[in-house]
Amino acid sequence: MKIDIINKYYKNKDVIVREIEGEYLMIPIASGIGDMEDEMYTLNETGIATWEKLSSEKTLETVIDELCEEYDANKQEITTDVIGLIEELFKRKIVLC
Amino acid sequence: MIENENIASVNLPDSDLVKKLQRTKTPVSINFELTARCNNNCRHCYINLPENNTDAESLELDINEIEDLADQAVNNGVLWCLLTGGEPLLRDDFSEIYLMLRRKGLLVSVFTNACLINETHVKLFKKYKPRELEVTVYGITEKTYEKVSGIKGSYKLFKNGLDRLLTNDIPVSLKAMAIHSNIHEIENIADFCSKHSKKKFKFDPFLHKRYDGDEKRNKKILSERLNKDEIVKIEQNNFARKNALIKSCDQLIFYQDIDASGRVFTCGVLKNGFEISYDGKLRLCPALLHPDYVYSLRIFSLMDAYRKIAENIIKARSYNEDFLNKCNKCKIINLCYFCPANSFLETGKLDTPIDTFCKNAHARQKAILEWKKSSSLS
Numbered sequence: 001m002k003i004d005i006i007n008k009y010y011k012n013k014d015v016i017v018r019e020i021e022g023e024y025l026m027i028p029i030a031s032g033i034g035d036m037e038d039e040m041y042t043l044n045e046t047g048i049a050t051w052e053k054l055s056s057e058k059t060l061e062t063v064i065d066e067l068c069e070e071y072d073a074n075k076q077e078i079t080t081d082v083i084g085l086i087e088e089l090f091k092r093k094i095v096l097c
Numbered sequence: 098m099i100e101n102e103n104i105a106s107v108n109l110p111d112s113d114l115v116k117k118l119q120r121t122k123t124p125v126s127i128n129f130e131l132t133a134r135c136n137n138n139c140r141h142c143y144i145n146l147p148e149n150n151t152d153a154e155s156l157e158l159d160i161n162e163i164e165d166l167a168d169q170a171v172n173n174g175v176l177w178c179l180l181t182g183g184e185p186l187l188r189d190d191f192s193e194i195y196l197m198l199r200r201k202g203l204l205v206s207v208f209t210n211a212c213l214i215n216e217t218h219v220k221l222f223k224k225y226k227p228r229e230l231e232v233t234v235y236g237i238t239e240k241t242y243e244k245v246s247g248i249k250g251s252y253k254l255f256k257n258g259l260d261r262l263l264t265n266d267i268p269v270s271l272k273a274m275a276i277h278s279n280i281h282e283i284e285n286i287a288d289f290c291s292k293h294s295k296k297k298f299k300f301d302p303f304l305h306k307r308y309d310g311d312e313k314r315n316k317k318i319l320s321e322r323l324n325k326d327e328i329v330k331i332e333q334n335n336f337a338r339k340n341a342l343i344k345s346c347d348q349l350i351f352y353q354d355i356d357a358s359g360r361v362f363t364c365g366v367l368k369n370g371f372e373i374s375y376d377g378k379l380r381l382c383p384a385l386l387h388p389d390y391v392y393s394l395r396i397f398s399l400m401d402a403y404r405k406i407a408e409n410i411i412k413a414r415s416y417n418e419d420f421l422n423k424c425n426k427c428k429i430i431n432l433c434y435f436c437p438a439n440s441f442l443e444t445g446k447l448d449t450p451i452d453t454f455c456k457n458a459h460a461r462q463k464a465i466l467e468w469k470k471s472s473s474l475s
Contacts (some may be wrong), residue, residue, distance in 0.1 A: 088100065
């Protein structure tokens with residue numbers, strides 16, 4: 001499914017993100033999330049900033065606007081980055097819509 | 098395959114994160130002994146109390162205490178968690194505890210005898226797969242199983258429980274204790290385990306003495322222990338075990354005496370996990386029951402108790418000449434069941450050489466060197 005920024009994407013409650021020693025570890029805890037059982041992921045700074053802003057209350061466009069404001073960065077670059085990340089997370093059911 | 102630079106998949110055991118955590122020398126795992134009670138009454142068990150033992154039950158950590166300890170562990174970077182017992186599934190709140198720990202991002206494994214597996218557990222484990230589900234196989238005939246478990250009808254319960262797990266595609270690891278009551282069918286047990294689990298079959302011939310010091314039960318345990326020839330024979334007959342011993346020969350048998358300089362603990366105990374007893378005491382090795390190394394978590398925080406135990410471990414020195422001349426410089430110590438914890442369980446002291454362990458280790462050394470020689474010749 002194509003990612004549309006007018007949609008609201010939210011975190012799957014069966015995915016836990018932990019900060020350990022300055023690294024962000026994403027741990028899917030239920031079957032069917034991620035590529036295979038027990039697979040885990042690490043997020044970089046942009047990844048975690050995006051993850052923390054996701055909510056069923058706001059569109060992806062709002063998330064992008066907030067990131068642009070916070071990081072004072074080019075909107076087109078951030079949009080491409082965020083859509084790419086959400087694509088990966090959505091196809092693994094780590095985020096839902 | 099992930100095609101975005103903001104996220105990467107990670108294989109945790111090999112990751113830089115785990116290496117970083119291990120360098121900090123604080124434990125990366127926490128093991129909860131949820132209960133000392135068990136539905137079985139195994140002859141060789143170091144801990145089991147009857148399932149209706151209300152005194153033991155009243156001492157067990159409740160779910161709130163477990164959650165508080167788990168929070169402390171998670172805040173210190175702990176990743177792995179093991180639920181064991183006794184039989185952990187005896188707890189009515191097992192499912193709540195399991196899910197609570199998973200929701201904290203802990204990678205939870207469970208050790209069970211499988212007899213109590215019901216549809217609720219199956220549903221839980223199907224949706225929230227444990228990292229490992231290890232089931233002990235005491236025998237593969239009713240007679241042997243129940244001779245070990247001491248409970249009539251337990252074999253049927255075990256088979257039903259295991260079937261439930263397997264028919265629902267819940268992966269299990271199967272393992273066995275090799276003891277006198279089941280030694281006659283240990284090879285069949287190995288075949289059974291390999292047939293029903295993709296994971297490598299493990300067996301252990303070493304039996305701990307009782308944690309509660311029960312002398313009557315200790316006599317039973319001693320009667321179940323294999324002698325040196327029996328241990329060598331089962332290791333020889335198990336292809337994987339024999340090959341692993343040959344392969345790791347250089348780590349198990351040093352070429353010259355070691356120099357432990359009187360240190361009592363040379364076993365890497367500080368790298369073990371946090372071991373939490375059913376009644377809320379911290380140990381850094383489940384068998385290390387000497388009071389200098391056990392702190393109540395109903396009084397101390399997890400890290401305070403850890404630091405106190407670690408300090409005592411680091412400063413422990415032996416002045417026992419017998420120990421200093423034998424175990425403390427022994428080049429086959431890695432083949433021996435001797436360790437301060439076992440020494441304390443066997444003798445009441447941390448640094449007393451144990452003749453039987455010594456004989457077992459030398460017999461194993463001789464056999465492994467012979468196997469290595471024949472394998473290099475062929």
